[in-house]
Amino acid sequence: MLQHFFNPSSVAVVGASQNPAKIGHDILNNIVRYGYGGAVYPINPRAQEILGHKAYPDLATVPSKIDLAVVAVPAPAVMDVLEQCGKNGVDSVIVITAGFKETGPEGARLEERLATQAREFGIRILGPNCLGVIDTASALNASFAAGMPLGGHIGFFSQSGAMCVAILDWALGENVGFSRFVSLGNKMDISETEIMLSMGQDENTRVILGYLESIEDGPRFMKAAHHVSKTKPIIIIKSGTTSAGAKAASSHTGALAGSEHAYRAAFKQSGIIHAESMQALFGYAIAFANQSLPEGPSLAIITNSGGPGILAADASDRSSLHLTPIRKETADRLREFLPPTASLYNPIDIIGDASHERYEKTLKVILKDQLIHAVLILLTPTAAVDAESVAREIAGLAKDADKPIVTAFMGEKRVRGARKIFQDHAIPTYDYPEDAVAALNAMLRYRQWLEKPEKQYRRFEANTGKVRKVFASVIKQHRHDLIESEARQILKAYGFRLPENRIARTTREAVATASEIGYPVVMKIASPDVLHKSDMGGVRVGLENEAMVEDAFFEITSNIQLRQPRARILGVMVQEMIQRGREVILGITRDIQFGPMIMFGLGGIYVEVLKDVAFRIAPLSVEEADAMIRDIRSFPLLRGVRGEAPADIEGILDGLLRLSQMAIDFPEIIEADINPLLVCPEGQGAVAVDARITIHE
């Protein structure tokens, strides 16, 4: 996939320059100097030869086939170059040139024309406005970055060229190997999704790292990430997640950041490891690239001092890892050589006078214990210990270890050498114990993701024809909000259980209907114009007899006439009153990048005041629907507290899945909520009492 971008047989640099101040020079120089083995064609009408390679006036004059063209001519000339590419059979082009969408409306129009042209010629384009591409396996540095990383197993893609620069510089400084660097630029054609898929197929890439400010096609991105993450970890940092950050991002690339809820849900559902900071991104990358995944949560900590061990224990307690006590057999083996003051609890404190031999012996014993799944080794540079010797011992043992080993040597001056040894031997090392624990925890979580069974979806019978008809009639009436009776029809079409109800146009009808349905009843205004019925005095509940129904009819209609005189009143809805159940809210909202998102929370103040809400992107799998129910802090209330009967979780699950199917079937639903869904005691299902649905044309 996209092979010509990463492993081309020949590369043309359009705009190659003899002038070292020009980007066209840097690119050619990078291609030439790092040992790329294919043919290289500088394109420049005013040069004979550049950097030892014969130059050609244009692509047409190049004698052989060109797999990849790297374009660094001014923006107005890019269009021509693309045409040349098309005519000369170049199917892969990196447009380095800036001056497109990122500069404003005019640039955006130019970019659109470029995109159309590219599609016509069947040319794939990376960029424009990007730094280029590096592939260490093919020794290709088709970028204007300063330097070439060591070969390795981390693939990195970035929406920000600066992040490529920064990460490359970090890689060079810390000797971290990379398989690929890809600067996405404006993502006019090739997006993060395709790069992710191509890295998924690249055998040199074991870990995929990404920096994103926006996502082009949320559902496609999620599908690709889900697929790739089942074989390789994907670690992404997403910026612009706060409102200040989103403002900064949109002034930067004109990209819309989308909602934080949606990102978090999408990452969770597609197995992406979310790095909350640059530090986490780096920290996770070196762990995933160099160590096997832990087979379970049990962590052993080896330390030569108490303090750092306690900090690591605190961090571990806040993670999914377990600091389980060392079992007797292992403790006995340790006791053979550890001093009596050593602590054989976990953290294992081999105390301050430990030498590298004691570290080595301890680690050997711990590595043999199959109940331990991961090892963290801490060191404080005491007088007794030579940190570099310890590092060498660890490096020696880690080679054949069947569990991940990470390290955190405290300090700076006396542990610098040891850190270098760890870098050289691909042992993840961190400045602080907390970061080491965080990396192991990310690995454990990823392991748990891999072990999850395949997602199961439920498909319900739905009367989509009916829904289409209702929506068409609403649109025909130039409305967007469905009235209650319409919303009921939609829910019915998707198999929701509803309270019995009918519209009454007169007091008399209301009384008759109530006695048919059976007391007590609820009454609500039926009007396409009244959205917040309760607030307007348009709802009365617990009506137990004829007289109360008569009063309610009068009150409701006069309240609405008084408070919203222009509202069209279709009558008053008389409804069965469901008396036992817990109120929950199910909803659909639409994210600009990920499409329909399903919302769940308990009714009333739980959502409104306590913001205790869970989100997932539709379609929901059964497991995802179940997880989102359990995600909210108030979940124990559904299981029942103080002797209450547990609510019917299966009923909520069923509702979430039906709503999810509806959201996918009908993209015209912008917003919907079932509020409340009344959840009966276990085994008795749930009833959709009220609903609001908003559609667009």
Place this chain on the structure above:
Amino acid sequence: MLQHFFNPSSVAVVGASQNPAKIGHDILNNIVRYGYGGAVYPINPRAQEILGHKAYPDLATVPSKIDLAVVAVPAPAVMDVLEQCGKNGVDSVIVITAGFKETGPEGARLEERLATQAREFGIRILGPNCLGVIDTASALNASFAAGMPLGGHIGFFSQSGAMCVAILDWALGENVGFSRFVSLGNKMDISETEIMLSMGQDENTRVILGYLESIEDGPRFMKAAHHVSKTKPIIIIKSGTTSAGAKAASSHTGALAGSEHAYRAAFKQSGIIHAESMQALFGYAIAFANQSLPEGPSLAIITNSGGPGILAADASDRSSLHLTPIRKETADRLREFLPPTASLYNPIDIIGDASHERYEKTLKVILKDQLIHAVLILLTPTAAVDAESVAREIAGLAKDADKPIVTAFMGEKRVRGARKIFQDHAIPTYDYPEDAVAALNAMLRYRQWLEKPEKQYRRFEANTGKVRKVFASVIKQHRHDLIESEARQILKAYGFRLPENRIARTTREAVATASEIGYPVVMKIASPDVLHKSDMGGVRVGLENEAMVEDAFFEITSNIQLRQPRARILGVMVQEMIQRGREVILGITRDIQFGPMIMFGLGGIYVEVLKDVAFRIAPLSVEEADAMIRDIRSFPLLRGVRGEAPADIEGILDGLLRLSQMAIDFPEIIEADINPLLVCPEGQGAVAVDARITIHE
């Protein structure tokens, strides 16, 4: 304060050794080699001279006065040395020797004897089981640490010797200057509180840093911290805050960690800056030590690339800082020299081709804008920029700046030199933008602490004699739990408003009492043995008439006789039923380190299920009580949602302050809660409906 520990005229090293493998050699060597100017007396009966200093067989033979003795003899010999110290007028002793409390019960007994002896002689002791003391101003390194930090303004104390070693090594590696290092060891005599106070008085110390696993005397510690933090920032990392961490800590030093709630409250109330990780501790330290505090929350970010700017904006949005738009005058001034593609929004993106001149000009303009309170400068090592030149420009301008400047240069290889320049010029620099923002935020929060008005306390009339009498009677009956009528007397003594009530022994009495109080009433079992009255069927509410009261009396008494046949039944309490109000819970718990802690939350599921609770250490100031009410997530419910009347916040405040006073007046209260306190609508106060109080002898 403790002057002889930090600036002695003479030091004796008891156990000084010629053997470089001995700690007694390291200590003497450290004292001698780093330029300490006072007299040095090695004490060793088997040596004539050590490291060029005449050795003495014992303290008595030293010809002049000894200000400080550093003891590194085996544990069994320490007692004798202490006696010598006493007899020879040495009033300050550092006991390096290990083998005391940390080794178990026998060591603990030895330590107790040592403490008694020290008190008798009036000797102050640091340790035992410590690394020693460093004071850079007096060039005294009375420790066995490997190295001497540069002089500077950070004072560090630590309960873990390893943390001293690690931080010293970090200081040496990063050229961070320190005023003092103090290893607390077992804190037999001198505790963190005294060290904090002494650093508060030390003119060379501007920032106090601490690592703690436990706290000796919580209230004293808080008082001292509150006092010192009003002039110098105190930054503390507390380990052992999780259960795994606490286990590790107690196996390490035998120290009890105390509850995390108590720590967080204590730190907040006494102005301590809580570092959540080692990284935060370091990051905050270099910012506080070298930069002025921001005068307000307005942050400007200068960057040469979008991505890092967005990450910084995200971090800022999650903090107390504001990323306010740059005002027109300043933007105009920037526009004079910035390219048109630069973004004058905030972050100010001076774009990828920015040189050091552009950085300098931009920073100059920003520093002049008095609406900006802090500056963060980001740099990505693009081809156009020389990071070191930028660093030098910043260092030049920072000297005279009236606002804090921090930096984060992205990458490693090409920014290493710039980081070194920042270190040399005391400009805080961070590997990642997020950490830079966190440090500025900590400074802002500290500034806000300084600006807080002095704490105001309210003192209420209380009938303490009555309380004492009730408690005495309870203890006399060998009980610890007060029955309801007793608890009511206590609350009454502290001026709480209570619902009217009386115990009825017969159905007849109950009916008479109910009609006196007025319907509706509540009835509850009155028994010293039934603690969970509701669960036992011992409560009936909403009793509207004689018949209901009769039934209730029968039901309640038979329920209890059935379910808890051994319970002594004093009768049934008939109580006024308060009908309008919001249920909240106020409580007292006792933390082993900080003493009485006041708890607040909304009633029922808010505390029990949602864990939405606030804690503060007693005594509460008015402002603290108010803050804890507003701390809970469900606070908006008290202000009233959906048109409800706001609850009487002043009534809650009053209750919290009364409870706080009670907790301080009566340390024998182990646990108490008022559940519920029924809070009436604004202006109408609150009623303590039910209470439980547990005391010890």
